[in-house]
Amino acid sequence: MSFRLRALGLLLLVALAATAATAWLTWRQATGQVRESVSAGREETARTTSELYAYGYAHGTWDGISSTVRALSQQTGQRIRVVTDSDVLLADSDALAGRDVRPVSDQPPVLVDPRPRLRLPDGKVPLASVKTTVTAIGEYRNTVAYATCLTRAEAEFTAEPDRLGIPQVITDRKAGQCGKTKQPAGSYAQTLQDHEAASKCVGERKLDECLQRAFNERAAAFAPARLQVRMGVLHESPPSLAAAPAVIVAGGVALAVILGALLLSRTVLRPVRALTGAARGLGDGDLARRVPESGRDEIAELGRVFNRMADSLQGAEERQRRLTSDIAHELRTPLANLRGYLEALRDGVVEPTPDLLDSLHQEALLQQRIVDDLQDLALAEAGALTYxxxxxxxxxxxxxxxxxxxxxxxxxxxxxxxxxxxxxxxxxxxxxxxxxxxxxxxxxxxxxxxxxxxxxxxxxxxxxxxxxxxxxxxxxxxxxxxxxxxxxxxxxxxxxxxxxxxxxxxxxxxxxxxxxxxxxxxxxxxxxxxxxxxxxxxxxxxxxxxxxxxxxxxxxxxxxxxxxxxxxx
Incomplete structure (x- = not known):
C-alpha cells in the first residue's frame, strides 16, 4: 500500500474520530440537558405539590388557593391546573394570568391528599391505638372547621402538627365567631361512628395502615378534597441544545487534522525521501550511501535497518571481490607451473623424468585440494555438508x-x-x-x-x-x-x-x-x-x-x- 493511501487512511481515521467526538459531545449534552430538565421538572413538581399540600393541611379548605397557584406558576415558569378528584376546577395559571387557556399536558396528573398522616404509638396495644385514632378524627374535624372559618374571614394564622400529626392552628386573632365548640351538634353520634370504623382494625396484622385508612375514610366527609395537579402544556417544545460546545469541538478537531497533516509530512515524508534517494543510489551501485539515523520511531528504525542492509551489501561486495581475487591468486601460480612444464614436455625441452612427473602430480593434488576445500566450504555454509x-x-x-x-x-x-x-x-x-x-x-x-x-x-x-x-x-x-x-x-x-x-x-x-x-x-x-x-x-x-x-x-x-x-x- 502506498504512503498516500496510508495517509488518506490516517485522515479518514481522524475524521471518524472527529465524528465520534462530535456525536459523543452532542449525546452527552443532550443527555445532560434531559437530565437537568427531568431533575428540574421533578423539583418543580415536588415544590408545587408540597406547597399545595401545606395549604390544604393548614387551611382545611381550598378556598383562596388561586393566589398560591399564581405564585407557584410565576416561580417555576410552569402552567399549573388544579382540579379536585371529582374534576372540579379550582385554579388554572393561564386563566389567572389573563392569557388564553392552553391545552394541558398529557402527562399523568399528580395527586395531592391534604389529610394528615397519623403519628400513632407502637401497635402493641390495639385498643389504645383505636382510642388515639378516634381522638385524632375528632380533633381534625374541629381543626378543619376552625381553619376554614379563619380562611374565609381572611385571618392570618399558621398550623403546626401536634403529637398525633393533626394540625394545630396558631393565630393572634381572637376566636370570635370562629371559636371552636367543644362538641358540635351531633358530635357524639359522629364519635360513635368514628369508634366503630376504627374498631374494625383490631386484629389486623398492619394495624397502623388500617387505622390510617379508617381515619381517611372518616375525614373524607369534612377534609379538603384530593387534588389532581397537571403541569405543562400539550406538545411543548423541549429546550434547544447549545451550539457553542459543538462548534468549539469541530474547530478543535479541524485544527488537529491540519496540524496532524503538517506533522506527518514533516516527520515522515522527509525521511522517506532520504530513504528513496539512498535506495536509488544503492541500486545504481553506490554502496556507500547511508541515511541519517535520528529518532526512535518506526521511520528511524527503518533508516537503521536500511543502513545495516547497505553495510551488509557493501561487505558482501567486498568479500566477493576479495574471494575472487584470492581464488585467482591461489590457482594462478600452480596452473602457470603446470602449463609451463606441460608446454616444455610437449616441445621436448624437458625430459619426462620421474621427479618431474612427481612434481607435476603434487601441483595437481594442490589444485584438487583447493577445489575440494572450496566445495566443502560452500556445502558447510549452505548447511549441506555430509556428516x-x-x-x-x-x-x-x-x-x-x-x-x-x-x-x-x-x-x-x-x-x-x-x-x-x-x-x-x-x-x-x-x-x-x-x-x-x-x-x-x-x-x-x-x-x-x-x-x-x-x-x-x-x-x-x-x-x-x-x-x-x-x-x-x-x-x-x-x-x-x-x-x-x-x-x-x-x-x-x-x-x-x-x-x-x-x-x-x-x-x-x-x-x-x-x-x-x-x-x-x-x-x-x-x-x-x-x-x-x-x-x-x-x-x-x-x-x-x-x-x-x-x-x-x-x-x-x-x-x-x-x-x-x-x-x-
Missing amino acids: HRARLDLRELLATCRTTHRPQAEEAGVAVGLETSPPVYVHGDADRLRQVVSNLVRNALRATAPGGVVTLALNAHDGRAVVEVRDTGVGIRPDDLPHLFDRFWRADAARGRSTGGSGLGLAIARQIVADHDGTIDVASTVGVGTTFTMTLPAVSPGAAMSPREPASVRGGLPVPPGRGRPASR
Missing part, C-alpha cells in the same frame, strides 16, 4: 591426531603434548572433527619454532567438552585476530606456501564446529603463543545416537554415505 554422526571419545580423537602429526612435529623440532581428563564423549562426525583438530595442529606446528611445544588439552565443564590446541609460537597480532576465520585470509601477506595453506581451513573448521552446535575461539599473545578453544555439547558415555537423526545426513535430509576424504588443510 556421519556417532558417539565418540574425544580423548581417542586427540590421541590419533597427535600420532598422525608426530612425524611432522619431529621434523620441525617441535614437541606435541597431550593433556586429557577422563573420557569425554560427544555426538558428532569423527572424520570432520578430526579435520578441525588436524587443521589447528598443522597451523600450530607452522607457527612454532624448533624447541617449542604444541599441546592438545581436553576437559569437561558445565556439560560441555572443551578442546584446546596451544602452542608456544610467534603469536598473532591483535589486529589479525578478527580475520582468522575469514576465507582465504592469511597472516603472511606474500602468501608463501612455506607459511601456510590455502586460507580456507579455519573457515571450514568454524562451520563444522557450528554444525555440531559448538563454538571455536582464539586467544593469542605475540611472542608467547596462541590457543584455539573448541567447545562441543558433551554426552554421557552410555548415550546412543538420537533416533531422529540418521547415520548419514546432508543438510538434515538422509543421503547415501559419501566417499571419505582426508581432513581439509
Whole structure:
C-alpha cells in the first residue's frame, strides 16, 4: 500500500474520530440537558405539590388557593391546573394570568391528599391505638372547621402538627365567631361512628395502615378534597441544545487534522525521501550511501535497518571481490607451473623424468585440494555438508591426531603434548572433527619454532567438552585476530606456501564446529603463543545416537554415505 493511501487512511481515521467526538459531545449534552430538565421538572413538581399540600393541611379548605397557584406558576415558569378528584376546577395559571387557556399536558396528573398522616404509638396495644385514632378524627374535624372559618374571614394564622400529626392552628386573632365548640351538634353520634370504623382494625396484622385508612375514610366527609395537579402544556417544545460546545469541538478537531497533516509530512515524508534517494543510489551501485539515523520511531528504525542492509551489501561486495581475487591468486601460480612444464614436455625441452612427473602430480593434488576445500566450504555454509554422526571419545580423537602429526612435529623440532581428563564423549562426525583438530595442529606446528611445544588439552565443564590446541609460537597480532576465520585470509601477506595453506581451513573448521552446535575461539599473545578453544555439547558415555537423526545426513535430509576424504588443510 502506498504512503498516500496510508495517509488518506490516517485522515479518514481522524475524521471518524472527529465524528465520534462530535456525536459523543452532542449525546452527552443532550443527555445532560434531559437530565437537568427531568431533575428540574421533578423539583418543580415536588415544590408545587408540597406547597399545595401545606395549604390544604393548614387551611382545611381550598378556598383562596388561586393566589398560591399564581405564585407557584410565576416561580417555576410552569402552567399549573388544579382540579379536585371529582374534576372540579379550582385554579388554572393561564386563566389567572389573563392569557388564553392552553391545552394541558398529557402527562399523568399528580395527586395531592391534604389529610394528615397519623403519628400513632407502637401497635402493641390495639385498643389504645383505636382510642388515639378516634381522638385524632375528632380533633381534625374541629381543626378543619376552625381553619376554614379563619380562611374565609381572611385571618392570618399558621398550623403546626401536634403529637398525633393533626394540625394545630396558631393565630393572634381572637376566636370570635370562629371559636371552636367543644362538641358540635351531633358530635357524639359522629364519635360513635368514628369508634366503630376504627374498631374494625383490631386484629389486623398492619394495624397502623388500617387505622390510617379508617381515619381517611372518616375525614373524607369534612377534609379538603384530593387534588389532581397537571403541569405543562400539550406538545411543548423541549429546550434547544447549545451550539457553542459543538462548534468549539469541530474547530478543535479541524485544527488537529491540519496540524496532524503538517506533522506527518514533516516527520515522515522527509525521511522517506532520504530513504528513496539512498535506495536509488544503492541500486545504481553506490554502496556507500547511508541515511541519517535520528529518532526512535518506526521511520528511524527503518533508516537503521536500511543502513545495516547497505553495510551488509557493501561487505558482501567486498568479500566477493576479495574471494575472487584470492581464488585467482591461489590457482594462478600452480596452473602457470603446470602449463609451463606441460608446454616444455610437449616441445621436448624437458625430459619426462620421474621427479618431474612427481612434481607435476603434487601441483595437481594442490589444485584438487583447493577445489575440494572450496566445495566443502560452500556445502558447510549452505548447511549441506555430509556428516556421519556417532558417539565418540574425544580423548581417542586427540590421541590419533597427535600420532598422525608426530612425524611432522619431529621434523620441525617441535614437541606435541597431550593433556586429557577422563573420557569425554560427544555426538558428532569423527572424520570432520578430526579435520578441525588436524587443521589447528598443522597451523600450530607452522607457527612454532624448533624447541617449542604444541599441546592438545581436553576437559569437561558445565556439560560441555572443551578442546584446546596451544602452542608456544610467534603469536598473532591483535589486529589479525578478527580475520582468522575469514576465507582465504592469511597472516603472511606474500602468501608463501612455506607459511601456510590455502586460507580456507579455519573457515571450514568454524562451520563444522557450528554444525555440531559448538563454538571455536582464539586467544593469542605475540611472542608467547596462541590457543584455539573448541567447545562441543558433551554426552554421557552410555548415550546412543538420537533416533531422529540418521547415520548419514546432508543438510538434515538422509543421503547415501559419501566417499571419505582426508581432513581439509
